[in-house]
Amino acid sequence: MPTTETFELVVLGKETVADDVVRLTLGRPDRGELPVWQPGAHLDLHLGEPPVIRQYSLCSSPTRRDHYQVAVLREPDSRGGSAYVHNRLSRGDTLQVSLPRNNFGQIGAKRYVFVAGGIGITPILPMIEAAQRAGADWTLLYGGRTAASMAFTTELLAAGQQRVCLRPQDEYGLLDLAGLLAEPTPDTAVYCCGPEPLLRAVEAHCASWPAGSLQVERFSPADETLDGPTTEFDVEFAQSGVTLTIPADRSIIEIADEAGIPVIYNCEEGTCGVCETPVLDGEPDHRDSVLTEQERQSGSCMMICVSRARSARLVLDA
16 A cells, blocks of 8 residues: 655564563664654554554654664454564564654643553653653553553653552552543643543543643544545545545545555554645545544644545645
């Protein structure tokens, strides 16, 4: 499938950091500097042959330019990605990797409340480092199935023992989100990453917070995001000078790809952000799990792999 530009990295290290979680250290064979990234960014790893493409959050320090690190959970129903990393990938192997992309960027704030579930701790690690460098206040509520399944706990406690609350479910039950998020706090940004039930619960508890206070990152499409009416509409691709009809049962990506229009995409489920495309005219019907509510309301861009149109016609800058 068409995808973004990649470059080759070597697996410099592979280590177990929790039950069923390994951390990969990736770098250049010549140990040269890697492209800059900011907290919240992720990489596409091309795994196996033929390759499957999977996204993993960067969990190393953005100040280190000699390597990237990602952590991979062994998924019991793996479609090939995590199983390949755990069972076949070894130190010295090479991988095609995308440039870092960020759909979960860290905004400036005086205070941060971080909430993580399981492998969702990975993008939070560099955010905590950035908060400390900026002199911002921060707290972390981190849950997992068991203490042994929770990665990076030693590093987190070293970063701020009084700021970190570790709550394995088999010992404490569900996270106390009501106590943490009961009242909106001024100048506070809430960042949450983890399984869908946790994200939905945090969204519910933050419903009364000021718009833009909460930022979440999903590993799979949000519940009901892909639902909705599927009617036919037209799309004008302004750069290509082509207008195409998108049938009710087909996506913009599918029709554009068949017509030879140069579009890039990856996940085809509205979670990776690769296919974000500017909207010049018309009203999108957003069905992705990437854009914020403010971005959706602006109507200036859309994810053309899953989103559709509320108007009879869209004009895209593609």
